[in-house]
Amino acid sequence: MQRGLDPIFNKDTRILILGSAPSEMSLKKQQYYGNNGNQFWKMMFAFFNVPFETDYDKRVALLLDHQIGLWDVYHLFERDGSLDTSFKTVELNDFSQILTQADIKLIITNGKKAYDEVLENNLFSDITIMPCISTSGAANGYMEKRRQ
Structure with a gap:
């Protein structure tokens, strides 16, 4: 069994983006969305209209x-x-740590698998859940839809 990455959050976190599990490249780098074909970081920097960073x-x-x-x-x-x-x-993460330390108002799922697991297992009650098209390189054909 492979182990996922630790969560990234702090007490001020209000939005939690959830994927399914890190890719092989992300695990190797120990970084979320570590595969260069994944569009996650490019989309985040574009969304906030700031210059792209590789660090x-x-x-x-x-x-x-x-x-x-x-x-x-x-x-x-x-x-x-x-x-x-x-x-x-698979074994699900225990979200109680985040939910007790941060006031999460919105869950954004990155991809269908994460969305399905959140709904199927009723992981978050009373929190808005928003599905998004995966940023994975395997879904790059949906680039235009992601921008909408």
């Missing part, structure tokens, strides 16, 4: 400065490759 600490700071945190729905997982369709065994 991971500056990327994280951008999110935290805007009260945004990152995590995944899966704590432990077995998967061939990095595709969400390849999970064999």
